[in-house]
Amino acid sequence: MTKKFALLIIDMINDFNFPNGEKLAAQTKKIVPSILALKTYCRSNDIPVIYVNDHYNLWKADIELLIDHVQNDISAPIIQQMKPERDDYFLIKPKHSGFYGTALNTLLHEFNTDAVIVTGVAGNICVFFTANDAYMREFDVYVPSDGTASESPNFNEYALNMMETVLKADVRPASQLISLLKEQE
């Protein structure tokens, strides 16, 4: 039986306006191509693309408003590439985990999702806690090794390692994950 996937993109609409935000932005730029490759594949193969993003105290899932609010010199190059299409799903989250205080679990069940691909930032915080909440809710977890970034490569490595061992996550690179998705069609 084919496994049903969903692609989660965490906090990529980001102002990077916090301690070490510039460092994180520098790391984040490197993962944009992998996430976009995954997104392109998913969009043309009926795999839902779900942004789950901080609300920056706007408390509204109004994408234009949010982009206005978070765009700055550091974030603009990332946001311009990463911004959602009109038909991507876009949920706001009040806390670290994409599942806490959001409709994510219900939305995933609506698609009969078996497995989530978790991408975005920060790899050792919001991605990590989202992955754990996905695991606690019995989803298979995929975290492409080049699809998440943390403020230092070491932190990201450690988080990937934890997700692989503790959450049994598949952490192959995005290109190999796309091959896997193609095989199971």
Added chain:
Amino acid sequence: MTKKFALLIIDMINDFNFPNGEKLAAQTKKIVPSILALKTYCRSNDIPVIYVNDHYNLWKADIELLIDHVQNDISAPIIQQMKPERDDYFLIKPKHSGFYGTALNTLLHEFNTDAVIVTGVAGNICVFFTANDAYMREFDVYVPSDGTASESPNFNEYALNMMETVLKADVRPASQLISLLKEQE
């Protein structure tokens, strides 16, 4: 110590496009003035006004889009009066209860809310389940007797009765509730 309130307005941005929807719309018209009176009082007294509304499969808290989608001959007169101001909070809910799969609990904690005033429709379904979830989360529950409607007055009466006895809800009419709010200032 002053009790901190929040006003919840449930599913008033509604298409009434379901069995007995016209009946519910007829009952709903009658409660609009009470809800508006409460809303006016709350807005001028720093009591947060929080809409929690079905997403009609749009899965987006984009108010204009949603209003476009649900407006029709039956709903338009209600929506025109009830539509949120730019600075009201507006959350979408995926299921009956306003707490399930939403940031409502977090938002209420952000305001240090002690008590919720639950208004809207249907009194015996979404209002009822929201009130129960508020009670399970230890909020004091107020349900103005003329601030909720169900498809039949009997059903609404029964639900109010249940909320009063089981959830210890205060069910006085909106005007008396406003007096109570004034007293505690």
Added chain:
Amino acid sequence: MTKKFALLIIDMINDFNFPNGEKLAAQTKKIVPSILALKTYCRSNDIPVIYVNDHYNLWKADIELLIDHVQNDISAPIIQQMKPERDDYFLIKPKHSGFYGTALNTLLHEFNTDAVIVTGVAGNICVFFTANDAYMREFDVYVPSDGTASESPNFNEYALNMMETVLKADVRPASQLISLLKEQE
């Protein structure tokens, strides 16, 4: 494909020590045979039997302790018939709904449960809120019409009606539900 069921028994280990408790106990006695018939069928057909019960401020899922605590002249005849076997599941719940603050959802997923049969008391309170939470979590809901009791038959009738229409619950009597379970073997 065969649907996987689980039988929930709500608050049948009860002290009936609250307003109208005697009335509820009188109604509860009448449903014991139906619940026992369902339980017997489920136990011999690998359908999990899960008690979900108030903790009476003991906060412990220690069955003997709990039974000691709640047994009295009114409750003893019911408890003696309804008490769990050593290998039935037994969860305590802190609030009305069997899902709130409990491992019920996880346990049901462990059995790949598609549908829950909700029985017990009170039909218009804890059974009702558990059924609604099951529905919000995408389980099919079965509530045998002679398997729940409320303090008045009217209240129980109304709750069954609500569960049938709002939660799309199947409300046939226990004997017919057992026939349905047999057919799908």
Added chain:
Amino acid sequence: MTKKFALLIIDMINDFNFPNGEKLAAQTKKIVPSILALKTYCRSNDIPVIYVNDHYNLWKADIELLIDHVQNDISAPIIQQMKPERDDYFLIKPKHSGFYGTALNTLLHEFNTDAVIVTGVAGNICVFFTANDAYMREFDVYVPSDGTASESPNFNEYALNMMETVLKADVRPASQLISLLKEQE
């Protein structure tokens, strides 16, 4: 105003029967005295002591049964010192976090808890995820630096570091935390 604390003891009733379990047990022995010092202080100062523990597929919060099940040559010395008193709270958890599928949040609210002290194992898994869930639920988080253990000291150090920076946790040693608790009496 005095802050209300609760002490959480995570997974100390443990069989250590998993990859690197012996390594974790060796680290765990070292933290027993700190946890016991905290527990003694809390018990004599009306600070609730709450064990939250894996259920080892027994799905029952029956302490004797659980201890029988997990006691072995490696775990016995730890369990003998760490086992709960009759009046400590004891909750089972189905997954990593002490909040997921448990009544912990409700129990903490019952005590009007402002701050949780999280102790136990593994520092970089269940303790970490419990601390994060506490933070998402707006509790102040204290994680005594000598009150949690992971399979390697590095992992534990990293987790403490993350909790301090991301969750704003206070990570002073147990003895200094006890001094702080004394001061605020």
